[in-house]
Amino acid sequence: PFQSAIDADVASIMTAHIAVPALELEQPKLPATLSYTMMTQLLREEMGFEGIIVTDALIMEGIKEAGSEEENALKSLTAGCDMILMPEHPLKLHAFLVLCVKEGLLSEERLDQSVKRILNAKQQYHLWENRQQPKEALTILQNSEIQGIVYRILEDSLTLVQDKRHYLPLNPEKKWLHLIVNDDNIPFIAQPWLQMLESHAPTLNILELFEETEDHVFSLLQTHLSEFEGIIIAIFSHVKAWKDRLALDPRV
DSSP, X not given: OHHHHHHTTOSEEEOOOOBOTTTOSSSTTSBGGGOHIIIIIIIIXXXXXXXXXXXXXXXXXXXXXXXXXXXXXXHHHHHTOOEEEOOSSHHHHHHHHHHHHHTTSSOHHHHHHHHHHHHHHHHHTTTTTOOOXXXXXXXXXXXXXXXXXXXXXHHHHOOOOOOTTOOOSOOTTSOEEEEEEETTOOTTTTHHHHXXXXXXXXXXXXXXXXXXXXXXXXXXXXXXXXXXXXXXXXXXXXXXXXXXXXXXXXXX
């Protein structure tokens, strides 16, 4: 998918603070953001990406373990990144990078490459003469044509992996149980999904599970599962640097 995006002239790519030992053989624990092998040799030279490389946030634990904010910023730029996202101390970091240039730790030639990419992007999208205010931008996003594009993207992103028992389309005559796993404890996050689903299966029995849902609810659920002809499970979960886990609640 990354090569396809690059071939389609994607304007920007964000790095991830993940280690890829198969690509970074000499430093297997090095975050990709700091890897010259991945940012320049692979992304730039091998895959032919000429757009802007933006780091993921420098405040994330995944990169903090690699060094100080100043060290990581310098390494990300020398690796080939163009823009640094969310440093904890931006003014202090700016002063540090200026000093790095003066002392020869970061070349002006390397900085010029990034500055040129950023200026070219601003020129390409006419940001000099057409700066949108937040309210104007919101109006554009609410345009029916733009909304149509959004819905087409959403529809194209859905993939049916398998339907061996031919559950689809849903039979509204069946007794369905719909489990909503709200792993982020965000109120009403499932409402748009439920409104859509209820038009296809109006007799849904709905149970929403949160991280703080008590154990006896899970026990009761297991007792009554056999009463339903089909179960629909919708998972609402985000991977966050500060979440301390990737997996769902083990009770789920």
